[in-house]
Amino acid sequence: MPEFPEPLPVRALPAAGVAPAAPAPGTPDGSPLPDRPMAVFTVVSDQQLKDWLAHHDAGELQQAEPIASGIENTNYFVDTTRGRWVLTLVERLPVERLPFHLELMQHLAQRGIPCPAPLADREGRLFSPLNGKPATLVTRLSGKAVVDTTPEHCRAMGALLARMHLAAADFGPAPANVKGPEWWPIALEELRPRLEPALRTLAADELAAQQAWMDTPDWKNLPASAVHADIFRDNVLFTNPSEPSVIDFYFACHDTWLFDLAVVCNDWCLAPNDVTLDPARTDALLDGYRSVRAFDPAEKRGWTMALRAAALRFWLSRLYDLLLPREAAMLQPKDPTHFERILNDRRTLSGELH
Numbered sequence: 078m079p080e081f082p083e084p085l086p087v088r089a090l091p092a093a094g095v096a097p098a099a100p101a102p103g104t105p106d107g108s109p110l111p112d113r114p115m116a117v118f119t120v121v122s123d124q125q126l127k128d129w130l131a132h133h134d135a136g137e138l139q140q141a142e143p144i145a146s147g148i149e150n151t152n153y154f155v156d157t158t159r160g161r162w163v164l165t166l167v168e169r170l171p172v173e174r175l176p177f178h179l180e181l182m183q184h185l186a187q188r189g190i191p192c193p194a195p196l197a198d199r200e201g202r203l204f205s206p207l208n209g210k211p212a213t214l215v216t217r218l219s220g221k222a223v224v225d226t227t228p229e230h231c232r233a234m235g236a237l238l239a240r241m242h243l244a245a246a247d248f249g250p251a252p253a254n255v256k257g258p259e260w261w262p263i264a265l266e267e268l269r270p271r272l273e274p275a276l277r278t279l280a281a282d283e284l285a286a287q288q289a290w291m292d293t294p295d296w297k298n299l300p301a302s303a304v305h306a307d308i309f310r311d312n313v314l315f316t317n318p319s320e321p322s323v324i325d326f327y328f329a330c331h332d333t334w335l336f337d338l339a340v341v342c343n344d345w346c347l348a349p350n351d352v353t354l355d356p357a358r359t360d361a362l363l364d365g366y367r368s369v370r371a372f373d374p375a376e377k378r379g380w381t382m383a384l385r386a387a388a389l390r391f392w393l394s395r396l397y398d399l400l401l402p403r404e405a406a407m408l409q410p411k412d413p414t415h416f417e418r419i420l421n422d423r424r425t426l427s428g429e430l431h
Contacts, residue, residue, distance in 0.1 A: 185244050227358075258287065261393055306336070343419055
């Protein structure tokens with residue numbers, strides 16, 4: 078295991094293309110958010126980066142640009158004489174879990190999944206220390222994220238997700254979801270004093286419903302493997318509407334394939350200016366998925382509960398980031414009321430997949 082020394086003094090790279098932070102939403106108790114300016118967590122100088130790249134067959138550094146998006150890690154676009162890359166300095170993830178995430182990307186890329194491929198250094202390591210943090214270099218994919226998805230985007234994403242699930246089936250063990258069912262009651266207990274009574278009641282009621290479902294044979298027999306678990310629209314790049322590629326695997330974990338699909342659906346398939354599911358987008362996502370892999374009977378029965386589970390997971394994590402913030406976050410925390418509304422809507426749904 079590499080050792081990570083104290084950070085070295087640095088000279089900041091120019092922050093080209095870094096946009097100002099968006100206005101903060103209000104908190105659930107009505108108070109304003111604290112001032113949380115956008116910044117990278119760990120600044121890397123051009124000389125430090127050149128020295129680090131010298132251990133890789135990546136070519137000579139031409140330019141590096143901080144990436145403004147993201148709240149978990151420090152990221153730079155890096156151009157060299159041999160290609161275009163993304164440099165990630167891992168900030169929160171325990172270093173012992175990093176091999177899993179990088180090896181999963183490598184595993185999927187080798188099976189034809191369009192995702193970043195890590196570049197090992199000359200000693201065969203997929204990550205190594207850079208300015209006191211574990212750092213990795215992966216291929217930079219072409220394309221742009223799409224904000225306004227169409228049924229064509231959703232169909233392509235559904236098919237790719239099914240391919241990812243099948244490709245990951247033989248990957249091997251994966252760590253549990255750090256923001257999954259075991260974390261939900263812990264988070265709720267910490268959040269409880271900061272929540273209004275109505276929100277405490279909603280969270281407790283949904284948690285009880287999820288725990289009851291997860292105690293059934295149906296849930297215990299759902300297909301599962303290493304999954305991405307965070308495929309929001311900003312984690313997928315399109316060169317055209319039928320060719321998506323997936324980035325940012327640092328929330329990957331062991332979870333059910335149905336949960337992974339529900340995460341996508343709750344973000345990709347919303348009706349315009351609403352949190353309800355748009356039928357055309359939802360049908361396209363599911364049709365794309367089943368064009369590669371058929372749903373099991375237990376998955377068909379569990380669909381609405383999976384949608385609720387995905388909504389609960391992101392509502393709780395956004396509440397946690399908002400009300401129990403860590404220091405030096407890159408971005409303003411995201412508005413938790415968006416997923417509160419999604420959860421309330423999904424709790425009204427019934428029926429099975431067909």
